[in-house]
Each structure stands twice: as C-alpha cells, then as structure tokens.
Amino acid sequence: MKLTWKSVLISGMGVFSDGYNLYSLSLMIYTISAFIPMTKITEGLLVAGSYLGAAVSALLFGLISDIEGRKKMYGIDVTLMAIGAALQALSQNYSELFLSRLLLGMGVGADYVLSPIIVAENAEKQKRGRAMVITFAVMWGLGAVLAAFVDQLTLQLPQSLAWRIVLGLGAVPALSVIFARRKLTETLLFLSKVRPDEKEIRDLEKEGVNVKIDIDKGSFRERFMSSLFLVIISAVLWLLYDIYSSTFAIYGPITIAYNLGITPIMFTYIAQFFAGIPGQLLCIFLIDKIGRKPLIVIGYTGVSIWLILYSLLLLDPSLFGLYETGKLTGEGAVLGLTFYMLNYLFSAMGPASIIGSGMVTPELVHTKIRGTSQAISVAVDRTASATVISLFPSLVSIIGLGGMVGIYGIVALLSALITLFLVPETKGQELDRVKRVVTKI
Numbered sequence: 001m002k003l004t005w006k007s008v009l010i011s012g013m014g015v016f017s018d019g020y021n022l023y024s025l026s027l028m029i030y031t032i033s034a035f036i037p038m039t040k041i042t043e044g045l046l047v048a049g050s051y052l053g054a055a056v057s058a059l060l061f062g063l064i065s066d067i068e069g070r071k072k073m074y075g076i077d078v079t080l081m082a083i084g085a086a087l088q089a090l091s092q093n094y095s096e097l098f099l100s101r102l103l104l105g106m107g108v109g110a111d112y113v114l115s116p117i118i119v120a121e122n123a124e125k126q127k128r129g130r131a132m133v134i135t136f137a138v139m140w141g142l143g144a145v146l147a148a149f150v151d152q153l154t155l156q157l158p159q160s161l162a163w164r165i166v167l168g169l170g171a172v173p174a175l176s177v178i179f180a181r182r183k184l185t186e187t188l189l190f191l192s193k194v195r196p197d198e199k200e201i202r203d204l205e206k207e208g209v210n211v212k213i214d215i216d217k218g219s220f221r222e223r224f225m226s227s228l229f230l231v232i233i234s235a236v237l238w239l240l241y242d243i244y245s246s247t248f249a250i251y252g253p254i255t256i257a258y259n260l261g262i263t264p265i266m267f268t269y270i271a272q273f274f275a276g277i278p279g280q281l282l283c284i285f286l287i288d289k290i291g292r293k294p295l296i297v298i299g300y301t302g303v304s305i306w307l308i309l310y311s312l313l314l315l316d317p318s319l320f321g322l323y324e325t326g327k328l329t330g331e332g333a334v335l336g337l338t339f340y341m342l343n344y345l346f347s348a349m350g351p352a353s354i355i356g357s358g359m360v361t362p363e364l365v366h367t368k369i370r371g372t373s374q375a376i377s378v379a380v381d382r383t384a385s386a387t388v389i390s391l392f393p394s395l396v397s398i399i400g401l402g403g404m405v406g407i408y409g410i411v412a413l414l415s416a417l418i419t420l421f422l423v424p425e426t427k428g429q430e431l432d433r434v435k436r437v438v439t440k441i
Helices: 002-033 040-068 076-090 094-122 128-153 159-168 171-175 178-183 188-193 198-206 220-260 264-290 292-315 331-349 360-364 367-422 431-439
Strands: none
Touching: 002 040, 002 076, 002 094, 002 128, 002 159, 002 171, 002 178, 002 264, 040 076, 040 094, 040 367, 076 094, 076 159, 076 171, 076 178, 094 128, 094 188, 094 360, 094 367, 128 159, 128 264, 188 198, 188 367, 220 264, 220 331, 220 360, 220 367, 264 292, 264 331, 292 331, 292 367, 360 367
8 A cells, every 4th residue: 555655654764863863872972971071870861861852742742643633743743853953963061962852852752652653544454564663663773874874974073073963963864754744644544533534535535545434432531441451561561672772772882882892883783784674674574474472572582581691791701611801802792792683683573673663552552542542652661761771871880781781681571471461462453453352351
C-alpha cells in the first residue's frame, strides 16, 4: 500500500533526527565539557535534558492526538526538534545548552507519540511490523551513523567549533520533513473509528485507500480502563529497555570504546554495521513471519547472556584466563568487543527493533485511546531513563562499569520473562482484532 510506505518515509525522518541528536551529544560530551565546565551531576543532567523534555511533551501531544487527531500536531514535533538542535550550536553557557536540549527533547517526545501511531494506523496488517521496524530501528541507527560521520569530518577543525557544528546539524533532517508532515492526511483508523472528516477521506480515496466508517461507540474511560493492564506492561517494558539501551547509546561510544581501546567513531561504525544493521535486517525479515514475542524473548535472552559474560570479563578477567588490568587490552579487548557486539546484535534482532520502536503500545490498545496510552509509555520511559542517565557517571565511579553491565544483563532477562508471560502476540492481526483479543485478558 502506497500509504504505508509514505508514512514510513515521512515519520522515519523524525526518528532519524533523534538518532543523530542523541548520538551526537554522546560523541561530543567530553569535548563540550572542555569549554563549558560541568560536574558529574550537571553532565548527567545535560545528557538527560532531552529525556526530561520528552516526558513533558509526550503527555500533552498524546492527549491532543486522541481529541483532535494525529495530523493536527504532526510537524510541530520536528519543528521543536529543529529549533532545539539549532540552539545547541549557539549556546554560550550550561544553562543555554541545557534549555536547548530540553526543547529538543520536547520535539522528540511528541514524535515518539505521534510517529508510531501514524505508521501503525496506516499500515497493512501483513506489513505493519516491517514498516515500524524500518521507521524506527533502522532510521534511528542511520541517524547515529551520520552523527559519527559528521564528527569524523570535523576532526581537523578547532574543537571549540567542531562540537557546535556536530550538534547544530541535527536541525537539518528535522527541517526536511516539516512541510511533508503538515500535508500528510489523517490516519485511516482515526477517520474510520473516531472522527470521520469528509475532506480527509476524499484525500485518502484519491490515493486509492478505501475508508470504511465503523465508529467506536465505547467511551474513552471504558476503553482506557479495559486496556490499563497492557498500558502498564507496555510502559514497564519500554522503561526497562531504555534503562540500559539509552545509557549505552549515550555513554557507549566513550566509556565502552575507551575500555576496549578504540575510538568512539570507530566504535559507532563497528556497532552499527556489524551488529545493529544485521540485527535489524533479521528483524525485518522475521517479524511478520514468526511474530513479535519470539523475537523479543530470543533477543533479550541473548542480550542477558552476552552482557553477563561481558560483566564477568570486566569484573574478573582471570575467569577467562586473562591478566587483570584497569583496561581491557589485546585478547581481552577482542573478547570484550565480541561480547558487546553479540549483545548488540541480539538486541537489534528483537527488543531494540520492536520495543525501542515504540511498537508495543500502539498494537495493543484501542484507537480511541492510542495517543494517550503511547504518551504514558513515553513519559514513564523518558522520566526513568533521565534519572538513570543522570546518575550513570556517578554509579560507574561507585560500582564500576562491570557492575553496571551486569545489572543491565539482569534487566534484560526480566524483560524477556515479562514479554513471554504477559504480552499478547499481534502478528498478522488487524489492530481492531488485537483489541478484541486483549480486552478479554
């Protein structure tokens, strides 16, 4: 369906922007600290700034999208992202930089509510999983790769200028789709289930889409209460995923790369091209064939195994026949990189591409409450992630990188069990059909 892939392209650029902006800060954080003094606490808060902004905006945009429609707010999200990204490059002190990250995060939070919903509500059931993985997991990863490439291009420039260019260019991908998002039609399901609009329906019919009106007679409260358990489970799953994945995304290129003896740029390329992208391709190929649950459970089990092995290597290299040092070198570095890449591959194959794509909530709840439900997931996730990210530098200094990696391995195992026992399968089902199934739970 033309509508499916049009939604993927227009929505994906917002996620691409998020990948670029999150990763660019991770690559430049220590460069920035040379010009804008920061303590461990203020550094953590700066990194968490976009998450705090996202938590606030998600709730507002989610509620409005259920009342006024998805299209009404679409385009405003990437506008906020573009302004926030541009203001980073002009910041003269910590307060200005923090506020620009906060504004950037408000755009990201809005986008993480609207884009998954728009793709889900416009996609064919047989292609919905594939479409959402491409929109989010693939586009986010490509944004991260571009951030590393831009960083590499600025290596010969003065550092005082380089970090401003790297952060400021994050406005470009967001700016590229503002107009296209404003012109996108209202989603197929919102028009058919919540609020029909003759002009929007005519626009969809011109694209060859047949809109069948079937208004949901249930009240907002009724629909929300019947889905509350799954809303909570979805929020917890996303929260647990981001607790470790966002920390790795931000501090991985510096902390882990240093521990393994490679540069942050090289670490980014290796992670994406040898683990991230291959894992995403596997997910794209399998998600609409074997389903969401098997990929999440298998992926998280692999993540747990490889992170625990990596943790043991960091805590006691002698377990692997290696000499203990403060930094992995030689065979230890190769083994550490192998463990980390296998963790990344399994994550991309399942949880990163499905949970990290914000796919769980939109597929499980009613159209009438989809925006609010997704907003709750985003707000809970971003608030918890902001807290963990803020504390990460301090926690690493207390319990060490090995201890933190071990904790993340346990979190992955817990997430696999929650998915296995509490999350319904949605493969190949119309969103309406999924609603009838989960209402019985």
